[in-house]
Each structure stands twice: as structure tokens, then as C-alpha cells.
Amino acid sequence: MVACLSSTLPDSLIISSRRRNPFLKSHYHTSSTCWPKFGSAEALLLLQNCTNFSHLRLVHGKIIRNALSSNQLLVRKLIHLCSSYGRLDYAALLFDQVQEPHTFTWNFMIRTYTIHGYSLKALLFYNLMIRRGFPPDKFTFPFVVKACLASGSIRKGKEVHGLAIKTGFSKDMFLCNTLMDLYFSCGDAGYGRKVFEKMRVRNVVSSTTYIAGLAVCGDLDAARRAFDQMPTRNVVSWTAMIHGYVRNQRPHEAFELFWRMLLANIKPNEFTLVNLLKACSELGSLKLGRWIHDYAVKNGFDLGAFLGTALIDMYSKCGSFDNARQVFREMEIKSLATWNAMITSLGVHGYGEEALSLFAKMEEANIRPDAITFVGVLCACLQTAKVREGDMYFKYMREHYGITPAVEHYTCMIELYCRANLLDELDELVKVMPGELSDDISAWIKSRFIDDIVETENSLEHHGEELHYWETQT
Numbered sequence: 001m002v003a004c005l006s007s008t009l010p011d012s013l014i015i016s017s018r019r020r021n022p023f024l025k026s027h028y029h030t031s032s033t034c035w036p037k038f039g040s041a042e043a044l045l046l047l048q049n050c051t052n053f054s055h056l057r058l059v060h061g062k063i064i065r066n067a068l069s070s071n072q073l074l075v076r077k078l079i080h081l082c083s084s085y086g087r088l089d090y091a092a093l094l095f096d097q098v099q100e101p102h103t104f105t106w107n108f109m110i111r112t113y114t115i116h117g118y119s120l121k122a123l124l125f126y127n128l129m130i131r132r133g134f135p136p137d138k139f140t141f142p143f144v145v146k147a148c149l150a151s152g153s154i155r156k157g158k159e160v161h162g163l164a165i166k167t168g169f170s171k172d173m174f175l176c177n178t179l180m181d182l183y184f185s186c187g188d189a190g191y192g193r194k195v196f197e198k199m200r201v202r203n204v205v206s207s208t209t210y211i212a213g214l215a216v217c218g219d220l221d222a223a224r225r226a227f228d229q230m231p232t233r234n235v236v237s238w239t240a241m242i243h244g245y246v247r248n249q250r251p252h253e254a255f256e257l258f259w260r261m262l263l264a265n266i267k268p269n270e271f272t273l274v275n276l277l278k279a280c281s282e283l284g285s286l287k288l289g290r291w292i293h294d295y296a297v298k299n300g301f302d303l304g305a306f307l308g309t310a311l312i313d314m315y316s317k318c319g320s321f322d323n324a325r326q327v328f329r330e331m332e333i334k335s336l337a338t339w340n341a342m343i344t345s346l347g348v349h350g351y352g353e354e355a356l357s358l359f360a361k362m363e364e365a366n367i368r369p370d371a372i373t374f375v376g377v378l379c380a381c382l383q384t385a386k387v388r389e390g391d392m393y394f395k396y397m398r399e400h401y402g403i404t405p406a407v408e409h410y411t412c413m414i415e416l417y418c419r420a421n422l423l424d425e426l427d428e429l430v431k432v433m434p435g436e437l438s439d440d441i442s443a444w445i446k447s448r449f450i451d452d453i454v455e456t457e458n459s460l461e462h463h464g465e466e467l468h469y470w471e472t473q474t
Helices: 002-008 011-016 040-048 053-065 072-084 088-096 103-115 119-131 140-151 154-166 173-185 189-198 204-216 220-228 235-247 251-263 270-283 286-298 305-317 321-330 336-348 352-364 371-383 387-399 407-419 423-432 435-473
Strands: none
Touching: 040 053, 040 072, 053 072, 072 088, 072 103, 088 103, 103 119, 103 140, 119 140, 119 154, 140 154, 140 173, 154 173, 173 189, 173 204, 189 204, 204 220, 204 235, 220 235, 235 251, 235 270, 251 270, 270 286, 270 305, 286 305, 305 321, 305 336, 321 336, 336 352, 336 371, 352 371, 371 387, 371 407, 387 407, 407 423
């Protein structure tokens, strides 16, 4: 690749590119016999003015021809730009050209892969770093643990933790916070507790991570004790405890803590309000939900996709569809979750025609539906007894969007066929179901038909008694 770039980017091309690429023009004199010095400072300036991947490749070619490709500061800048353009393949090639990468450069690649959703590749880079004998530093381990968290690999996380202990970096506060996040998120509360207890120095992030982790694992009493013992609390700490109560179906405690939060003059953030709206849904309290909505408006919260979707969900579950519709109309930015919340709520609660109409508008807005969307759509078909439309959407989901049906989709279709007494279609559907779903669905069908049979037998028995009484009287 180096030879290719060097041969395809001669000086004459750079000169002729001055008019096409103004960001290169100011770095060259008009006289071909008078060249300015091109060093790392000039290269960095050009990279800072890059606007697309093509410009980056031009500058990279100039860097190679001026023997600057071993400058790891430039390499890291190139990698950063490649990642921002979505070209991690090119970033990997850039890294491979470095003869002796600094630990910082290894860390940069590991972090780049992790934040762009390639956690397994980040772990492979870490393995390669250790195998080649490059020493990790205190920044390496948090990046790698975050990759373990993203991939759900607690076993690898424990291995990394062990190496951090051996190399003397295990007491780093940032690493400990990340390790707690990993252990609690993967359900290992014991290891999470040990990390927290062994920390010599803690900050508010440490305590908040510990509280949130305990809440996720269901130990709310321990989480509350840790919360009450915190010397200082910020909005994230309060919200973590409120979230723990809501997550574990204890909405009253969530609101009790919220009132204390207001008395402590801590202003809630968007996440706080979203959790409280979930608590309102748990309580079925439309009055409290409207109060939270008014509070958000009066305190300048934007009706964005996150808060707006939570409001739609709360109003729908509390039975106020007019309010849900109004929020939906007022939202300038709607995420997929927003559309799903509105379509599913309408479909489940008897507004099938409106839900199907909204689905059509969603497609017109070029929002790609997912499996949750089609649960709402099929529920709408079920509520309106639209068997033909249900068939069409079920096939459309698979053939047009490539979505594999889940239990919820099959359940909707089976109920639809049962209500229409289409037993042949039901039998065909069951035959094509994946094996892993067959047992669950078959049990559901069996229970449903048993209920129908029992109800029918009871009805026949009742009519038989009436007939016998009539015969004896006549």
C-alpha cells in the first residue's frame, strides 16, 4: 500500500490539486523551484483541515513521501480521522505500518474499535499487544474492560483484572469504576462489591456506579445504605437510586426519593424524569404523569425523542390517548422507539385502524421498522380482525425487511387464525415455525384450546340440564 500511495501521488499531482483542494493550496509556493519545508507541524495542519476521506488519502501520500509515516502522533491523527469517516479498515492498515507502536498508539486503536462497536476486534488488538511484549499502562486496562463490557465477556474481564493486579495498576480509580460496571452488569455482584470495598480512594462516580450496580442486581437495601452514606451526591447519584426503585417495581420509594431530591435543591435531568414517568405507569397515576409533564415544560426540558417517547408510553398506559397523540404531534424529532411506542399503544388498546395508518406514515418518513414495530402492527390487525392484512404484514416483515418472527409475532397470528376459525392456516403456520419456538407456542395453543374446550363443555352441560328439565315438564 505504501508503494502504491507513493507512486500514485507525485508532487505534480499535489500542485495540480491546489485549485481542486484549497486546503492544500496555502502550503505551497507558486514557484515550482521554491518548496517550503514539510514537517509534522505542516502535516497536522493539513489533517486538521481534512473534510473527507479523499483529502485524507492525499495528505497521507504526502506524509509517506516525506518520510513522516513513523511519526506516531500523525498516525493517531490519521486513525482518528479514518474512524470518523467510518473507515476502520484503513485505520488498521495505518497501524500495521508502524514498526514499534507506542503503548499510547495501541490504546488508541483499542479505544477506537470499542467506541465504534467492534469490541471483539478491540480485544484481539489487546491480545496481540500482550503477545508481542508491549507493556500496558493505566489507560490500557479501562479501555479493554469497556470492550469486555460491550461484548459481555466477564471471563476475559477477570483475566484483564488479574493482569492489572500483577502489573500494579489495579488501584487506579478509573479502572475500578469500570470493573464495577462490568461485574455488576454481568450479574457478578460479589466481585463488584470486592472492587468497591478495596478502593482506597473513591469519588462520586465510584459510589454512584456501586449504587447503580447493586440496584441492577436487586439489592436495593444495600444500595440505599450506600446512597445514604455518600458524603456528596449529584443528580446522577439521585437518579441511579430512583432508577433502582423503578426497575424493581417500587415506584412509591422512587417518588419519595424524588421529593427529597427537590428539597436538597438538586435539579433533575432528563433521565430522572423518564424514570419517574415509568413509575407513573407502574402506579397507573395519570395525575402524577401530567405533573411530571408540566414540570418538564416549566423547567425548559426539550421534548426530544427520549423524554417524548416516555411521555407517550406513560399516557398510553394510563389511558389518555389524546395526550399521547398530542405529544407525538408536538415532537419535532421522532426516533424508531417513538413510532413503536405510538403504534404499539394504539394497536394493543383497540385503535387498530389508526395504528396501521400510522405505520404507513412511518414508512413514508423512511423510518425502517423493527421486530417491535410489527408486534404493534399485528396486534392492530388482531384488534380489528383483519386476517388478510395480518397475513400480508407477517409475510412483508420477513420478505421485505428480513425480520425473523419471534414468539410475539407467532402468538398474534395464531390468535388471529383462532378467532377466525382458520384451523388449516393455523396448522400450516405451526409446521413452519422454528424448532426452538415450537414447544412454547404449542404449549400456548394447547392451553388456549383447553380453555375453549372446557368452556364449551360447561356450556353443553348447562344446555343439557335445561333440555332435561324441559322434557320432564312436558
